[in-house]
Amino acid sequence: MFLKFLKIILHTGVTVLLTVITQIGGLVYLLTLLFIKQNVTHFRLKRTAFFILLYCSATYLIVPPLASYLGREPIKESEVLKAHALFYTLANRNYVTPELNDVLNKSAKDFQQKYPGIELVYLDASFPFIDGFPLLPHLSHNDGKKVDISFIYQDNFGNMTNLKPALSGYGVYEAPTVSEYNQPDVCEKKGYWQYDFTKYASLSTINQELKISEVGTKALSLCILKNPAVSKMFIEPHLKKRMQLYDTKVRFHGCQAVRHDDHIHFQVK
């Protein structure tokens, strides 16, 4: 009896976790439990294989056309527009409206004309289905109209590179210098403890020698901002000032959000 209760708790936990991370993973897990019963031989092995097969088929074959029919599509990757890691596409966190897809592709091409070989790299966008279903930890990424992108970085010699400093894409900050306005400090003093919570999200720092390319990041931001479909861009205030991004679309996101000196967020109307 106790063992059965424990199993229910475990299956519920896995279902919730997979749903939170990938949206469709929880459903695929439940289907796996339904189709591969515990009384078949090697049921654990069979369940694992069935889950992987069904999840990958759903993610790469079934979900894209279905989501597209319902109004969102996967970000169209190209030579100039890429996900930071396989995780973002594998976990279905790469869905946007056709309009945002268009802005991303145009901005990436535009930027490439100025800096050939340097890619626009995206992080979390939205899940494929259901308006209002948040892509945690970003509460607002729930309608296909928002996306996070990486800064452009430069190496020790000042050359722009496609390498990034955080394994996950988040959590390695370009913190304010002593002479710059320190928004993270202000938010933390007001009691918003979650403001720099993303420092736990980097997973690991790689390419430690990299520094933000202010020239490259500003140029990329301007390629995005000039598109009339773009309504807002969030970047930490000290970087906005440092890069002189004075477009009125560049706003402060508020202390209730997380700090934006490790990535840029932008959204369409």
Ligand SMILES: [Zn+2]
């Ligand atoms: Zn965002």
